[in-house]
Amino acid sequence: MQIDMHYYGTYAMARAAGIRRDAAAIIATAAQFTDDNASKDSIEFRDGGRLDAEATAHHAIDRKNIDAEDQRKIWVPFHFLPGNQGNFLTEKLVCRKDSDIAKQMVRFNLSLADQPYALPLMGITAHVYADTFAHYGFSGISSRRNKIHGNSFKFDDIDPEMEKYIRGKEKKFEENYPDEGGFLPNIKSWFAEKFSGALGHGAALTFPDRPYLKWSFEYEEPEKGSGLRDNPATYLEGCEALHKLFRDFATARQDCAETAFAEFSDIKGEVEKILNLQAPKKDRIKAWQDASTTGNLFATGPEKIPLYRKHNWHNQRENLVREKDSSKTRELSVYNFYQAAAVYRTYVLRVLLPSKGLVVT
Secondary structure, X not given: OOHHHHHHHHHHHHHHOOEOHHHHHHHHHHHHHHHHOOOOOEEEOOOOOEEEOOOOOOOOOOHHHOOOOHHHHHHHHHHOOEOOOOOOHHHHOEEOOOOHHHHHHHHHHHOOOOOOOHHHHHHHHHHHHHHHOOOOOOEOOEOHHXXXXXXXXXXXXXXXXXXXXXXXXHHHHHHHOOOOOOOOOOOOOOOOHHHOOOEOOHHHOOHHHOOOOEEEOEEOOXXXXXXXXXXHHHHHHHXXXXXXXXXXXXXXXXXXXXXXXXXXXXXXXXXXXXHOOOOXXXXXXXXXHHHHHHOOOOOOOOOOOOOOOHHHHHHHHHHHHHOOOHHHHHHOHHHHHHHHHHHHHHHHHHHHHHHOOOOOO
16 A cells, blocks of 8 residues: 555544544554654664664665565565465465454554554554555565566556556556566565565556556466456455554543544445545545545544654654663654564564464564
8 A cells, every 4th residue: 555545544544433633643654654664773872772773664776775584574564464374385475355364463452552652553553454455465575476477467447547657657667677577586585575576566566555446467376367456445445444443442542532433334435435536646645635624534523634744753763863861762753663563573473473373584
């Protein structure tokens, strides 16, 4: 999913479910920051304390900067939560929408609702849970099971101009990375999704992340069709799942909740309309904003969704370099995010997945 869903859609679902504005803003920021937080650097404080960053996103652009452990420690837990179906490890690591593992992850994270890092943890939870409704059928490791016949994409019920725009994106990818669609050894690749057709949904470009697409393709190994991937319908399921997550959190943390909330059935039509909008990302963001200010998304009345400010949390971290007192980091949202990311990663990789027989790291 992209920022229109991970931030604006997440904020909308949190507010509709009765989460207070300030809490919803932290949750939504954490959900999108999960995609923007690639730093692994540590900060040494003058009093001897140290803060280790918890990277939740792939190292960007330059292949030489990509850590070989990114697949196991970032892609698998934060973006392609395994569905645990099939006979072989590479099958079991394939993400499945709303899987039993995903539901167990949600329950565990909700059990930590009383912790100081609960709000960013709910954002991370929302990101990972939502991604299961977009990334299903692909895994966070380099695997032949992620490979797609490049000429097999088909789009249903799409505006001709929008298809032209999408085909242009596909062509640009092939021109920029002509050699990156080839075979890569299972699990051992050092390439990020952007550079590889064998890692994540790299071979499918951003098609899984576009809410309005109805599409299909052919996997290379094993040879099989994907069936129709109805993104609008699947994303609608995802929005309903997020709404329920936030209702459960509101019940557990009434200090973060309003007295009024909207049932998902009350806003389903409005959400469905947004998801079906065939438009570039900036216009999809505008659709969420318009619905929040003129529609009936929130029981408390119309309001503007605050703009996403990823640099706020990046700047918080950078400003710590000049800090003498390491204990002051506890007051910062970005530190709570790092706490939440560490707890989440440890639980998924060391407890949840091994309990299902999946030992990734």
